[in-house]
Amino acid sequence: MWSPPTIRLVAFAFCFIGSVCTDTHNAYCDNPHADHSHADNWPQASGPNANWKVPGKAPIHWSVVEDKNIQWRVSLPEGGQSTVTVWEDKAFLTTHKPIHSAAEIDLSTDIVGYCLDLDSGKIQWTVELPGAVAVGTAGVFSDATVFAPVTDGKHVWFFNRSGSIGCYDMQGHQAWLREYTPRNRHTNRQCEPILIDGQILVVEVLDKEAATKLKRHAGLPENVDPKSVWTYLHSLDAATGKVRWVEPIGTVIHNTPMIGRRSNGDWAVLHARGGPHKPLETPYGFSLTSLASGDPGTTIWSTEIPNLNPMLNNHWDSKHAYAFTGEYHLILDVNTGQVLSRQSLRKNVDLWSHVADSGSRKLQRGVDLPGKKPRLNTYHTNIVVGDWHYFLAHDRNAIGRVNLQTSKVEYLDLPYQLSVTYDGSRTEIWDGREIIPSIPVNVRGISLVKDKRSTGSGWGHVSAASPILVGNYLYFPMMSGTVYVIDTQAAEFSEKAIAAINDLGPAGKTWTLSSLSYANQRLYARTANEVICIGD
Template structure:
């Protein structure tokens, strides 16, 4: 009986700890490292920032930035640029390396403390894919780790005391664009070059910021650092493309990392393909599949890895890397379009050959059960793949929401863009950042809460989709929400969920939705 009571107590403690952990969002990938959150707590599916509906608070940010928001109990962590000025403008836009880490009160949005992250290598501000502020902070409730893609990482206590900080070398073009830092077994994982003194580092001969050099770039690697000292510990030798976001999973109770090589602009890491590595002391490689053109849009669940090449979704056995299924996606399946003149959705029709070479928006895919979802490569389309039948369905969705005389109006083709910053500084540069947010752009990674998928576009439009809907039509679209007024709202950051609240940041503010 004593043993039974002890086991019951331990089970209750374990369950309580798990439930509490799932109400936190400690890093970019969420509490389960897969962008999924299952909770008995209800989370909002409908809101409007521009109307103030279901908004708990809004707080201006000191400057623009890309990072997601890490949440631990009553504290939020995110990264912004230092205050920008005209000195950051160059001939081809606004470029900056120096950023700042911020800690805010989760209940009010009040700024509690900040720290400097003085990166060395400027990246384009509000870049279409990333900038120096892209890495989301990581926290364990006692400490927080900030990483600037401009070349700086630091560890602080959650009350703002510095533990350690160090610069690191950044490749002059195409640095770690998509890979987000994470903690595992006392180590901080991030992607970067080998150190300059490392004899295995390849020489850099490419011209400064030349993105198309085929031979002149050093390889990028997943590297590990002692979380409490910052000391470099290990380097995964296989290399990783800057386009690969990396996906974490489990095989036989062992944490594994799926990482890809290849993609646009001839990345130097070879052979192109995808591989799986254990996150053990020696980082053993489990398998590698060369020859597959997997850029970085991949996802794993308990049994499989899901990877897009130029035309198909390839389903791999996670433990062995063997191909389970290849599902054609490009120009396949049906689409349900909206007829503006009639004010209604039409019957499904065959998908026409797409004009864009991108069949889906980069980094926008996520799996839920038997289905795989994504933002389409064409403006205003959501896609769903039935993994069992191979059926591919698309649904047209409005690009933007606006209010006219208090009435909600959907904009299906027209949109107003703008990346107004927290400081009021006007960013210059790549005009693609002011597009609709579909196609050739790295959209915010979608998240899943209790079988609802939240897709966020650069315009600040958030689509909430019922992942369990039997038919992928307009009834599966639960809501179309806004993060601010058209032309004044811009974000590449993912939503974060904790304690029944959604947190989101734009280029100008942070928002608590409840």
């Protein structure tokens, strides 16, 4: 039978006010009283508007190697993957507990939550969160620290992928700790927690006790009800950690649910099922679940899409939802779930291809990309900006985009990696065979990975960092520490759209799967061993 997770409460109460605003009318925010000129805080992985997009002005050019436009850097006692969240003068993130030998890499379950001073990076306080199931460190798809903290300015919530969630006030005093056993059939970096209207949306297995019987990438044991070990969207009361409701359809851990407003103004969340290694949750497809006060957790619609691979961010607006599967881009009617269009990302595309040894690119119109059944997008690198849906390609080192009005598909070749040396020389690496492997190493010199896929460039088969939009500029951080900055207002999608290519540290010694965050004209990045504040 299902056993509820343990809740530990500390005897003080608090008030909670949701801080999210997303939009159907404005590119950044749905709150008509909000100041759209800049963003002061980054309260969760997807930012203040829960869509990775904010107005503002962020640095375009920087270099950690050359110490160019770097405000501060702080070394971390251990590695981790969570995005840095920001509220006023504080920053929050998580790491694993310190690892002292290679034998501990696959045994790590506990993590540490940090509060940093935003002006200096100095550690103000830490808390420990226990875990129940080890998932390893620095995985190409996740580790125990993968989820970013969320905050409303009064409290901060830390998440341990291995099995706990903790709520703390801004001085680090615990309000409650929720411990549970996660399902460990797959690893995941998706399903970032969402803070809205006094609740936190997370994706968890329904029956925590039955989940302990599952083995990675294996079938179901006998006498286990399949739906009892599906993963579902759960609403947790932010003030207590107790479950408010569970949606009934299922949500695969490969997918990133996103909230938004429907045409009638009600909040809802778009989520999906499908992906590799035969996920249990069926049928594959998308669902829209209500967050309205009268019927939270109820299904508005659910659309079956066979063979769907929803390893993406579920961007949507009051009219349409946008997605990728295989070699196709999909547009769905967000009111009914009906698939309105299916556009090939491989056939009849425009390609700005790199010309070897010249540094330039030439335009090829109406070409077909090679491959019979290629994977077209690096996972979770998609974002909708205006009439375009941007993404990093999978089998090619290029950024792609689809016009949502005309279905036109364009690609722009980018170097696999940027190598910057301390004397200021810059080398763009275009040959995938010449990539400098990035090996995450902690401050004690211990390599944090055993999976060779975690030493690649960050293109392709990886749950990559999601891009963010600040003003008109897109920021794409790669696993190697290379960051591409794209001007979404460029006259043409050529090298003119590449505003900058920057580094987060030396090639081969820098590793990250964390999205950037932004507040008050500064960017915040974290690598396997440090936090970086970027500012002009």
